[in-house]
Amino acid sequence: MKISVIGTGYVGLIQAVGLASFGFDVTGIDIDESKVKMLNNGVCPLYEDGLEKLLKKHVGNNLKFTTSYEETIDSDVIFLCVGTPQDKEGNTDLKYIFSAVEMLKKHFQSQKWLVIKSTVPIGTNRLLKERLTGYDIEIISNPEFLKEGVALKEFLNPERIVLGFDENDSSSKEILEKIYKNFKEKNIPFILTNYETSEMIKYASNAFLATKISFINELSKLADKTNADIKTVAYSMGLDDRIGKKFLNAGIGYGGSCFPKDVKSLIKQFEYNGVVPKIITATNSVNENQIKWFFGKIKNYYGNINGKTFAILGLAFKPDTDDLRESAGIKLIDLLLCEGAIIKGYDYIKQARENACNIYKSNASKPFHGSNFYVLDNLYDTVSNVDGIIITVEDNKLNYEDWSNIFNLASEKIIFDGKNILHKEKVEKFGFEYFGVGLK
Numbered sequence: 347m348k349i350s351v352i353g354t355g356y357v358g359l360i361q362a363v364g365l366a367s368f369g370f371d372v373t374g375i376d377i378d379e380s381k382v383k384m385l386n387n388g389v390c391p392l393y394e395d396g397l398e399k400l401l402k403k404h405v406g407n408n409l410k411f412t413t414s415y416e417e418t419i420d421s422d423v424i425f426l427c428v429g430t431p432q433d434k435e436g437n438t439d440l441k442y443i444f445s446a447v448e449m450l451k452k453h454f455q456s457q458k459w460l461v462i463k464s465t466v467p468i469g470t471n472r473l474l475k476e477r478l479t480g481y482d483i484e485i486i487s488n489p490e491f492l493k494e495g496v497a498l499k500e501f502l503n504p505e506r507i508v509l510g511f512d513e514n515d516s517s518s519k520e521i522l523e524k525i526y527k528n529f530k531e532k533n534i535p536f537i538l539t540n541y542e543t544s545e546m547i548k549y550a551s552n553a554f555l556a557t558k559i560s561f562i563n564e565l566s567k568l569a570d571k572t573n574a575d576i577k578t579v580a581y582s583m584g585l586d587d588r589i590g591k592k593f594l595n596a597g598i599g600y601g602g603s604c605f606p607k608d609v610k611s612l613i614k615q616f617e618y619n620g621v622v623p624k625i626i627t628a629t630n631s632v633n634e635n636q637i638k639w640f641f642g643k644i645k646n647y648y649g650n651i652n653g654k655t656f657a658i659l660g661l662a663f664k665p666d667t668d669d670l671r672e673s674a675g676i677k678l679i680d681l682l683l684c685e686g687a688i689i690k691g692y693d694y695i696k697q698a699r700e701n702a703c704n705i706y707k708s709n710a711s712k713p714f715h716g717s718n719f720y721v722l723d724n725l726y727d728t729v730s731n732v733d734g735i736i737i738t739v740e741d742n743k744l745n746y747e748d749w750s751n752i753f754n755l756a757s758e759k760i761i762f763d764g765k766n767i768l769h770k771e772k773v774e775k776f777g778f779e780y781f782g783v784g785l786k
């Protein structure tokens with residue numbers, strides 16, 4: 347069976363490399379020539395644990411990349427993994443989906459199965475089916491639930507496979523079960539349903555997780571005022587199986603390419619259908635305020651931050667990724683820069699540091715147009731001579747740093763931990779003044 351994967355971003359690249367590792371003949375297609383060139387040379391354009399190694403193993407064997415949609419002619423199955431960004435109002439912009447389908451249409455000469463992995467609003471798969479009336483093609487909805495940083499591991503061991511079919515489609519189930527045979531053998535649950543249910547599962551999952559985070563974040567503000575300890579609250583709540591431990595870590599809000607965009611899109615989908623969303627709207631607004639609230643805490647402490655220097659530890663939206671999209675660290679940097687602060691930024695992931703340099707066109711020796719943002723390649727240089735250390739990523743590696751040395755290097759011994767990741771007692775023992783999110 348020949349497979350094409352359209353789009354080589356975080357979703358498409360994992361899908362292409364992952365399916366090649368199952369032994370399929372895979373062609374990855376992307377309009378970005380330089381990316382295609384890199385991939386054919388075995389170089390991964392994005393950072394994801396284990397991905398480059400697997401890419402190198404399969405590229406040139408049963409995996410290749412091209413910019414030509416013509417190469418899809420002899421593919422039986424095509425996975426559509428292009429981006430679905432949000433427009434100015436927060437709606438999902440489907441322009442990349444539609445333009446990919448237009449390009450594909452030119453090469454539909456035999457029967458094909460088009461699998462939509464991109465996150466699309468409820469109703470999109472049916473709309474595509476209608477647009478392709480007259481072609482010998484089946485559309486299947488197959489949302490992905492991968493977390494960046496562990497995406498390859500999760501691709502190989504998913505928690506569930508969701509497939510949405512058209513009611514009259516009798517061939518796709520067998521094809522998809524063949525592709526995902528490994529998962530069937532591992533008894534991973536398959537949810538076979540209609541398009542709309544499949545599409546909603548994706549939004550419901552992301553919005554629910556985002557809501558858990560906003561829930562605990564809202565409580566953290568009350569904890570801050572009342573001497574309650576949000577970490578102990580979350581831990582105790584999590585011991586109740588019905589609640590569960592995960593996604594109850596209070597902090598400066600969720601970021602990334604999915605939660606903020608999908609929550610906003612879901613709100614728009616409610617509105618479009620004439621239903622008033624209340625919980626999801628609150629999830630979004632709590633998240634948007636959380637970073638401002640934390641910034642307010644920092645400002646209150648210093649009074650005036652103009653001219654103060656801060657170390658920001660964490661540039662990407664979470665650990666083990668180079669992805670800066672909707673990163674709370676970057677949002678905080680922007681707020682601090684606007685009030686005249688000087689920022690020294692650091693991230694454990696080199697590619698995240700490079701991406702931050704690209705955003706601000708800055709590096710350690712040359713700030714951009716008088717901007718006060720510097721990216722450093724070493725954590726200890728980053729914390730030297732600063733007026734405060736601000737943690738913006740929940741990376742446990744931070745607990746293994748030499749905090750006694752950091753204490754000596756920093757001018758002012760103050761930590762604002764926006765992710766409650768540091769062991770408070772430990773850093774306080776070294777003499778730091780420590781502020782977390784909703785801690786006693």
Ligand code: UDX
Binds near residue numbers: 552559592602
């Ligand atoms: C998410 C979903 O988890 C995944 O299933 C979906 O396919 C894509 O969106 P991802 O964006 O990679 O994955 O990151 P995730 O690990 O879910 O974290 C999202 C954000 O929430 C991060 O900014 C993280 O820092 C934050 N977060 C997470 C919290 O603030 N508290 C928590 O308890 C958990």
